[in-house]
Amino acid sequence: MAFTSVKQLLAAAAEQNLPLWKVIMNEDTKDRGASKEESQRQMGTLWAAMQSADSGYSPAVRSKSGLVGGDGEKMHQYAEKGAGIAGAYLSDVIAQALRMGESNACMKRIVAAPTAGSCGVLPAVLIPFAKENKTSDQEITAALFIAAGFGQIIASRASISGAEGGCQAEIGSASAMAAAALVSLKNGTAQQSADACAMALMNLLGLVCDPVAGLVEIPCVKRNVIGAVNAISCADMALAGIGSAIPPDEVIDAMREVGDKLPASLKETGTGGLAATPTGIAAAKKIHGSHQS
Secondary structure (H helix, E strand, C coil), X not given: CCCCXXXXXXXXXXXXXXXXXXXXXXXXXXXXXXXXXXXXXXHHHHHHHHHHHHHCCCCCCCCCXXXXXXXXXXXXXXXXXXXXXXXXXXXXXXXXXXXXXXXXXXXXXXXXXXXXXXXXXXXXXXHHHHHHHCCCHHHHHHHHHHHHHXXXXXXXXXXXXXHHHCHHHCHHHHHXXXXXXHHHHCXXXXXXXXXXXXXXXXXXXXXXXXXXXXXXXXXXXXXXXXXXHHHHXXXXXHHCCCCCCCCHHHHHHHHHHHHHXXXXXHECCCCCHHHXXXXXXXXXHHHHXXXXX
16 A cells, blocks of 8 residues: 555545545555455455354364363353443453454464454454444445555554564554544544544553463453454544544554564563463463473
């Protein structure tokens, strides 16, 4: 995509007098030499894959390590009872994020959005939203273009890799993308989508990547939950007229700087943070053998 800043993206939408998603879609067609119909069809395929991953979830399946599986169903059953503190939609979002994260850990087919480790955030906010609001596939597809546009800018200015920038680059980016997408689904402005994106990323700045036993399971699955919940709160703030005190591009640049300063032990190596706790070390030894420490 030609845009390397959110400022550029918003300016293009204003100059062309087009909805943000169409500006992003048009750039996609230029980049790939595809037609608008092909671009929309591909995005629709990703949405269908997210829904398929949801419907194909099995609470009985556990990851090979045995560390995760079944929690998504526990949360779903809890939500079904109406016992959730957070209310129906948010409880459903939490369950959905767990289900997607577990599906990834169990080697099911998921959509990397923007990564496999953060695959639960976007579908967690979109699938329950679509069900609750009877949102059309076309509307969701447009929101996914917006998510993709902001994600591409984050990737070009900073990183979406936990190994490079810590978990802020994965869950943080996914949360920022989801926040922008949600604003668009509620008919917010392009600037409000940008503000939601900035606030969501800002809230998760400095989040480390410390997978227990080096697996994308603990704490990764439950961090998808915080990414989704964070996205909702930031979307609501933006829609209420609350702007980001720091412009989106500056927040993205700050994330890059923070990521560069994080030690290697906190960037997907599985040697720091939760992975270095006594329980984390014991889990690694059990899974990988006594040579792990």
